[in-house]
Structures are given as structure tokens and as C-alpha cells.
Amino acid sequence: MKERVLSGMQSSGKLHLGNLVGALSNWVRLQDTYDCYYFIADWHALTTGYADTSAIKESTRDILINFLAAGLDPEKCTLFIQSRIPEHAELHLLLSMITPLGWLERVPTYKEKQQELKERDLSTYGFLGYPLLQTADIIIYRAKYVPVGIDQVPHLEISREVARRFNYLYKEIFPEPEPLLTEFPKVVGTDGRKMSKSYDNAIYLSDSPVVVEQKIRTMVTDPARVKKSDPGNPELSPVYQLHKIFSSKEEIERVADGCRTAGIGCIECKKILIKNVFGVMEPIWSKRQELLDSPDTLNEIVEQGTEKAKKIARETMHLVREAIGFFS
Numbered sequence: 402m403k404e405r406v407l408s409g410m411q412s413s414g415k416l417h418l419g420n421l422v423g424a425l426s427n428w429v430r431l432q433d434t435y436d437c438y439y440f441i442a443d444w445h446a447l448t449t450g451y452a453d454t455s456a457i458k459e460s461t462r463d464i465l466i467n468f469l470a471a472g473l474d475p476e477k478c479t480l481f482i483q484s485r486i487p488e489h490a491e492l493h494l495l496l497s498m499i500t501p502l503g504w505l506e507r508v509p510t511y512k513e514k515q516q517e518l519k520e521r522d523l524s525t526y527g528f529l530g531y532p533l534l535q536t537a538d539i540i541i542y543r544a545k546y547v548p549v550g551i552d553q554v555p556h557l558e559i560s561r562e563v564a565r566r567f568n569y570l571y572k573e574i575f576p577e578p579e580p581l582l583t584e585f586p587k588v589v590g591t592d593g594r595k596m597s598k599s600y601d602n603a604i605y606l607s608d609s610p611v612v613v614e615q616k617i618r619t620m621v622t623d624p625a626r627v628k629k630s631d632p633g634n635p636e637l638s639p640v641y642q643l644h645k646i647f648s649s650k651e652e653i654e655r656v657a658d659g660c661r662t663a664g665i666g667c668i669e670c671k672k673i674l675i676k677n678v679f680g681v682m683e684p685i686w687s688k689r690q691e692l693l694d695s696p697d698t699l700n701e702i703v704e705q706g707t708e709k710a711k712k713i714a715r716e717t718m719h720l721v722r723e724a725i726g727f728f729s
């Protein structure tokens with residue numbers, strides 16, 4: 402029996418190269434070794450975006466297409482949509498009965514995000530209870546691992562605490578989910594900051610080749626290189642940061658050396674990056690097109706994945722109801 406891994410992505414926008422390198426490529430690797438459940442967290446999109454839900458459906462569809470285009474294989478892993486499995490909500494409700502308010506208020510991102518999104522009213526239970534819904538998402542599948550970067554380990558702690566509390570109060574049902582640590586390279590956006598849709602600096606998996614080329618051609622470089630004859634420092638250039646992820650060792654050396662000695666111009670340097678980013682994106686573009694052309698395949702994949710996930714969620718909820726002592 403393979404150990405179970407669970408992870409999800411919120412359906413609040415398009416996926417970009419940062420999501421591909423930071424999460425999806427890792428998920429693709431894990432599907433060969435673990436019993437992986439990957440889902441699209443469309444309810445989670447409401448925690449901060451409840452006032453405008455017009456893009457959720459399209460975003461969910463696009464993320465699913467990107468999951469598959471990036472290499473997730475429904476024969477190897479289970480792909481599903483959160484809102485199609487109401488058992489998550491039932492478990493969330495039951496967990497809300499046993500979770501002290503202070504645990505939720507102490508989650509570091511609670512206050513940080515409220516500050517970050519000051520223009521939205523986030524004084525809702527849904528926003529406060531977000532980590533609890535996340536806990537329900539994980540433990541309902543009795544998953545052993547959740548793939549996370551080192552900075553997200555504290556976020557998993559509340560899920561472990563809640564699982565422990567349930568087990569202590571009622572019955573040992575839930576394994577405490579453990580982090581499956583992964584080193585993710587930091588992906589910078591076209592302006593040198595972390596690639597993020599909120600900074601408007603992202604290269605999206607759904608961008609056309611023309612758009613990707615344009616975005617890279619206009620990327621920020623080392624500001625010291627005004628003319629081609631000015632030597633630069635590649636470490637100060639976001640273009641070089643992306644070379645380190647997408648280019649070969651020889652190309653990285655050539656670019657770094659050429660930048661320092663003014664032996665290569667930024668246009669040529671960016672051309673090499675464009676070629677290598679295209680190399681990664683071309684199979685994704687063609688698979689995306691294939692899926693866009695056959696919506697029935699997409700629906701079938703969701704149906705199958707949802708059925709499989711539902712089976713486990715139902716089994717767990719049966720155990721949970723029995724453990725708490727409901728009339729059945």
C-alpha cells in the first residue's frame with residue numbers, strides 16, 4: 402500500500418511558472434511514489450473573494466487543465482474538486498465544535514493577510530476558519546503527508562493539533578499529517594519580485610508564445626547595463642534568476658560570464674531564456690489545446706476523481722459520526 406499524499410490549489414486565478422516550478426512539478430514526481438490526491442480548493446477561493454465569485458468556475462476549469470497539462474496523470478493520481486465533496490464541509494463543521502478560537506486567531510497568516518487585503522472585509526468566520534477547512538480537506542483522506550516548503554510547516558501544525566484533539570476526545574481515527582518537505586527554487590517575476598498574480602509580473606501557463614516572448618523581452622535587467630558595452634552583475638538581474646531554473650549548466654555559465662565581461666547583450670541573453678522557457682511550456686501548450694478541444698475528457702476525469710475521493714471521504718465520515726456518537 403502506497404502512503405497517501407494530499408495537496409490542493411485554490412481556484413482564484415490562473416497558474417503561472419512559479420506554481421509550475423514550486424508545486425506542480427513536485428506533484429508530478431510524487432504521483433509515481435505515493436497515492437496522491439490533488440484537488441482544486443474552490444471553497445477556499447471564497448474565504449477572501451466571497452464578494453465576487455464570477456471567475457471561480459472558469460478558474461477551476463483552467464487549473465484542472467493546467468494540472469493535466471503539467472503532467473498529472475489521472476491513471477496515477479486522483480484529481481477532484483473540493484465543492485463536489487460536501488463531506489469536507491461536514492467535517493469542517495464538526496471540527497469547528499472542538500477547536501478553540503485562540504488556535505485560529507494565532508495562525509500567523511490570519512492577521513498578515515487581513516493587513517495585505519485591507520480593502521476587503523475579512524472579519525468573517527470563513528476567513529478565520531480557513532485553516533480548519535484546510536484541516537478537514539487533509540484529514541478526511543487520512544493523508545500521511547502534505548507536500549510543503551519549509552516556510553509552510555507551521556501552517557500544518559494546526560491541522561496536526563486538531564487531528565490530535567479529535568483523536569483524544571472521541572477515537573483514534575486521524576493520522577497527524579506530516580510535512581513532505583521539498584526545496585523549491587524561488588521563481589522571480591518579470592519585475593524581479595516573487596512571481597505572483599497580485600504583482601502583475603507573472604508568466605502564465607495559459608499565456609500564448611507571443612505573450613511569453615514579449616514578457617521576457619521586456620523583463621527588468623541589471624540596471625547598471627545601460628549599453629551593451631557596460632559590464633553587468635547577473636546576480637542583480639531577474640533574467641539570470643530564471644536562467645538558473647530553466648537553462649542548462651553551460652548556458653548559465655556562458656550568460657553569467659558574458660554579462661560580467663559585456664560579452665553578451667541582454668537581447669541575446671533573453672533569447673536563450675525564451676528558447677528554454679518555450680522548451681518547458683511547449684508540451685504544456687499542446688496538452689492544454691488538446692484538453693480545450695475535448696471538454697468531455699475533462700469532465701470524465703473530474704467525475705472519476707471525484708467518485709474515488711468521495712468514497713474515502715464517506716468512509717471517514719462514517720467513522721467520525723460513529724466516534725462522536727450520532728444516531729444512525
Ligand code: SF4
Nearest residue numbers: 623638640660667670
Ligand atoms: S546579460 Fe542577461 S543577466 Fe546580464 S543584465 Fe542582461 S539580461 Fe540580465
